[in-house]
Amino acid sequence: MxxxxxxxxxxxxxxxxxxxxxxxxxxxxxxxxxxxxxxxxxxxxxxxxxxxxxxxxxxxxxxxxxxxxxxxxxxxxxxxxxxxxxxxxxxxxxxxxxxxxxxQAAQINALITLFEADPRTQLATLVKPVVTEEELFSPHMPKVVVDTRGEALYFSRHPLPYQRQHPQDQWLAHHRYLRHIGLYAYRPDILAELTRLPPSTLEVAESLEQLRWLENGYHILTAETELATLGIDTPEDVARALTQLGIR
CATH class of the missing domain: 3.90.550.10 (Spore Coat Polysaccharide Biosynthesis Protein SpsA; Chain A)
Structure with missing residues (x-):
C-alpha cells in the first residue's frame, strides 16, 4: 500500500x-x-x-x-x-x-488499513466517542452518524440523533455519540472528482465540506480512535498545547 x-x-x-x-x-x-x-x-x-x-x-x-x-x-x-x-x-x-x-501515527495508519482491507474504499475519516457534554453540544466539534458498516450517514454541528424521550443532560447515558476528527483519506481518482464538485446546500448550511461529498453520493468509511487530538486555532489553544508538552 x-x-x-x-x-x-x-x-x-x-x-x-x-x-x-x-x-x-x-x-x-x-x-x-x-x-x-x-x-x-x-x-x-x-x-x-x-x-x-x-x-x-x-x-x-x-x-x-x-x-x-x-x-x-x-x-x-x-x-x-x-x-x-x-x-x-x-x-x-x-x-x-x-x-x-x-x-498520532496510529490514527493515520487506521485510515490506511481501511484502504488495504478493501481497494474499493473511496474516502475515509476518523471518529471518536463523545465522552463529555461539552463535546456533545459544542458546534466547534462536529458529530457524525454512521451505519452498521461504519459508513458516515451525516455530519452535523448539532448532536444527532435528537433524543425526544430524554432530557438533554441524559443523552450521553442513552446513546453512543461519535465526534468527527478531521483527518481524511482519499483514493486519488476520487480526490480529483471531489475538487470538481460545487458547494452543496448541506455543506453551506453546516459549514462542513464533507457534506458535499455525501450529498453527491460518495461513501465515507470511518475508523474509530480513542486517542485525543488538540487542534490549534487560537492563542488559548497554544497555551494548552504548551501545557500538554510539559512546558507550562
Missing part, C-alpha cells in the same frame, strides 16, 4: 496569523506535525503551502514541501494541487491537518 501524507498549511489565519510557524517548545507547529506524520506508514510526507516562508522553513528542517495556489477554497483542493505536483502514483492520499501537532 503506497500511502502519501499531504499537510495543507496556510500562513493566513484570522485568529492566529502565521499559525504554522507558531513556536511550540522550540519547534514550530508545522515541524511537529511533519515529525508526527513521519512515524506513520507513509511513503512520503509533504507540506502543501501557499506561502514561501512556510515552504522555506519546512525545507530548512529537512521536510518536503511544495508551493500551491493561494486561491484554493479548501484544504482538499490544496492537497490535490500538491499531489499533482509530486508525479508519484499513490494508492491513497492522507490529508493531515497542519494545526494538529499531536496527531
Amino acid at each position: 503506497n500511502a502519501i501524507g499531504i499537510i495543507p498549511s496556510r500562513f493566513a489565519s484570522t485568529r492566529l496569523p502565521g499559525k504554522p510557524l507558531t513556536d511550540l517548545g522550540g519547534k514550530t507547529m508545522i515541524q511537529r506535525v511533519v515529525e508526527q506524520a513521519r512515524l506513520a506508514n507513509l511513503s512520503r510526507v509533504v507540506v502543501a503551502t501557499d506561502d514561501e516562508r512556510i515552504l522555506n522553513h519546512v525545507r530548512s528542517f529537512g521536510g518536503e514541501a511544495v508551493l500551491t495556489s493561494p486561491d484554493h477554497p479548501s484544504g482538499t483542493d490544496r492537497v490535490f494541487d500538491a499531489y499533482c505536483q509530486l508525479d508519484t502514483p499513490a494508492d491513497c492520499i492522507i490529508n493531515i491537518q497542519g494545526d494538529e501537532p499531536f496527531i
Whole structure:
C-alpha cells in the first residue's frame, strides 16, 4: 500500500496569523506535525503551502514541501494541487491537518488499513466517542452518524440523533455519540472528482465540506480512535498545547 501524507498549511489565519510557524517548545507547529506524520506508514510526507516562508522553513528542517495556489477554497483542493505536483502514483492520499501537532501515527495508519482491507474504499475519516457534554453540544466539534458498516450517514454541528424521550443532560447515558476528527483519506481518482464538485446546500448550511461529498453520493468509511487530538486555532489553544508538552 503506497500511502502519501499531504499537510495543507496556510500562513493566513484570522485568529492566529502565521499559525504554522507558531513556536511550540522550540519547534514550530508545522515541524511537529511533519515529525508526527513521519512515524506513520507513509511513503512520503509533504507540506502543501501557499506561502514561501512556510515552504522555506519546512525545507530548512529537512521536510518536503511544495508551493500551491493561494486561491484554493479548501484544504482538499490544496492537497490535490500538491499531489499533482509530486508525479508519484499513490494508492491513497492522507490529508493531515497542519494545526494538529499531536496527531498520532496510529490514527493515520487506521485510515490506511481501511484502504488495504478493501481497494474499493473511496474516502475515509476518523471518529471518536463523545465522552463529555461539552463535546456533545459544542458546534466547534462536529458529530457524525454512521451505519452498521461504519459508513458516515451525516455530519452535523448539532448532536444527532435528537433524543425526544430524554432530557438533554441524559443523552450521553442513552446513546453512543461519535465526534468527527478531521483527518481524511482519499483514493486519488476520487480526490480529483471531489475538487470538481460545487458547494452543496448541506455543506453551506453546516459549514462542513464533507457534506458535499455525501450529498453527491460518495461513501465515507470511518475508523474509530480513542486517542485525543488538540487542534490549534487560537492563542488559548497554544497555551494548552504548551501545557500538554510539559512546558507550562
